[in-house]
Amino acid sequence: MNSQPTCFAFDGDRCIASGGLAAVVRAAKQALDNRPDAFVLVFDATCGPVEIDFRGSVDDVIARLAAAEDTAPAATRGPGRPKLGVVAREVTLLPRHWDWLAQQPGGASVALRRLVDEARRANRDRDQIRQAQETAYRFIAAMGENKPHYEEVARALFARDAAGFEKWTSNWPADVRDQSRRLAAAAFEDQADAQDRAIETTPVTG
DSSP states (O other), X not given: OTTSOOEEEEETTEEEEEESHHHHHHHHHHHHHHOXXXXXXXXXXXXXXXXXXXXXXXXXXXXXXXXXXXXXXXXOOOSSOTTTTOOOOOOOOOHHHHHHHHTSTTHHHHHHHHHHHHHHHHTHHHHHHHHHHXXXXXXXXXXXXXXXXXXXXXXXXXXXXXXXHHHHHTTSOHHHHHHHHHHHGGGGHHHHHHHHHHHHHSOOOO
């Protein structure tokens, strides 16, 4: 259970816990025991909902989680050299692509791996922005769909409009607002850096 990623739980619009899954589930179970009609949602690190069976005592709930983790099927290794974890899959290319790959040092497999690694490095920032947007949107869709200006908030997120996102979330309940902004921050990071550089290079007059 200690290897679980950071999670968090909301009771209505109030964040009641964050941290490891076991600690968050304990807080969620306590909230439900104190108020059976509470609307509690538990999210994982990517803001996916965590399905929890809250029947019984808190120890029963934790035990079921641990048992589910222990019985989860282990990932099976595909064909290929075990040391490198190479997986063989079909790739469909045009003849000119195969001709070019055959001429590369190390052959087609080495060339393809090198091209993929180069593309991953080149697109790293864009991929991180997309992941931040998707994570933030999952939370917003779960917690903000009935909040004022929900559609404007979603549009600002995907348009990478940091000022608009802050504006449209300003009237949301504090915990939902703050969590939304924290999750979305990575999607706006390079814009914030650019604004800071612009401020630093703006001549001061007076």
